[in-house]
Amino acid sequence: MKPYILRQKLRHGILFLTLSGITVLMLLPFIWVIITSLKPESQVYVFPPEWVPSPVTLENYQAVWASNMPLYLFNSTIVAVGSIILTLIVSIHAAYAVSRFKFRGMNVFMFLLIASHMIPGVANLVPTYLLASKMNLLDTYIVLILVYSMWQTPLVVWLIQGFLQNVPQSLDKAAMVDGYSRLGAMYRVVVPLSKPGLAAAAIVVFVYAWNEFVIALTLTSSDEMRLAQVGLKYYISQFGIQWGELTAAVVLSTIPVLLLFILLQKWFIYGLTSGAMKG
Template sequence: MTRRRGKKRTNPLIYVALVAASLFAILPLLWGLSTSFKSESATLSDQGWIPAQFTFENYRLVLFESKIPLYLGNTLLVAGLTVIATIVIAIFGAYAAARFRFRGKTTSMFLILMTSMIPGIAILVPLYFLAVSLGLYDTYAVMVIIYTAWQIPTVIWMLKGFFESIPDSIEEAGRVDGASHWRVMVQLIFPLAVPGIAAAAVISFIYVWNDFLIASTMISTDDKRLVAVGLYNYLSQYGVVWGQLTAAVVVTIIPIILVFVLMERRIVAGLSAGATKG
């Protein structure tokens, strides 16, 4: 009886709310997936969720007669370089913030966090003129630099909490064995931080993948467009053709789904461990 009373009863309204939220997020995706397999005439006449007649013509047009594959390649390149640059820079800053004690540490971390709260559109014009002045406008480099600068504060705070969750005894044991501070950091601490690093990398990747503001402002050459802007231009060029629109959306969503499926465990482990401290 004591054990039964000790168990907390879960409110069924919580499950109802979770199911409702899940349906709210999934139903538009399912509608898009269904529409992508319909012909253009069927998108207006066939209102059912299951197409009366399946067709892959929309996917053929998107993959072989549009620039969507080129936009996907551009986005993968920029996102990959951004993730590498962000993690390399932020990992050392987060480690220093978690392990070292120095004057002004709290103020510095607060100021770093404040930079991530500045709306991107507020500094878009100065960034544009700066890119033009430096000769970086309409290049992949300017997007990588801006994305990296905007992601570093958030990633530093994420990894800081993860590093603080790693026991200090591990570093002390390494120093007792004669390992240098650099060796302890690289060979002992960083491998343990892989889940947190993976979670931060995925968040940075998704940020670049979904961005429209910077990608539309800093790039003017169509062949250098990222997928968010390229998808918009593709639609504006051919008009609102719902079958091709939804097929293009499905194609651009697949990489994000694959990233989550392949790194689900590391993402959950990294976010939960980093939330314990910090």
């Protein structure tokens, strides 16, 4: 075997082992969460810790499912899906305008747009709460959808416009020659070709809306409107932490995100890579 081929295989082998080790380290906490959720409460505190539950039990999942967690998961789903829809409706129009038209101050506009996304959400929490209170929107789906959509729109505009720049403008012109308006060409031609980019944006928005905690805790107060991530907090009380039920609830709250990513994984990766390339 030639020396350079041997060196190349050696580098690939080292890279594979390194990435495999990093992956295992990253997955180790979640694996431990799953193992803990399958243990009886008495076995959770055994030292040294046991990696194999004995016996394996689903009582923690049964307890979580009998609580209000299904309602919290339902609330999170409504808010996340609503945030995706509103964010994409606003962002696709803004991204189309930026990718198709050149106007004075466009670079400044795009810089300010992404800069607004860098401001910590907590910094705007007090004025957001006061405004929502005056508009009687506290403790509703609407306020959470509006806030999450507003917060994610700058990032999604940047993501989608990078992808739209790879859609030839000649397709727009051809559609308009066939009788479509500018918006008609966007809806009938550009949007269908932008599905991978929209899928990537949808996952980004969903993950943010599903995992956000501080805003959801502040803008909702009733148990009927509580989101899943806020509901996890109530497994921690002054009497201790219910580790078995908490880990079971964590696993259940993670499943929707994993399912969405698995379903849209191909489009997500293609959308990110296509949006990163220009020309």
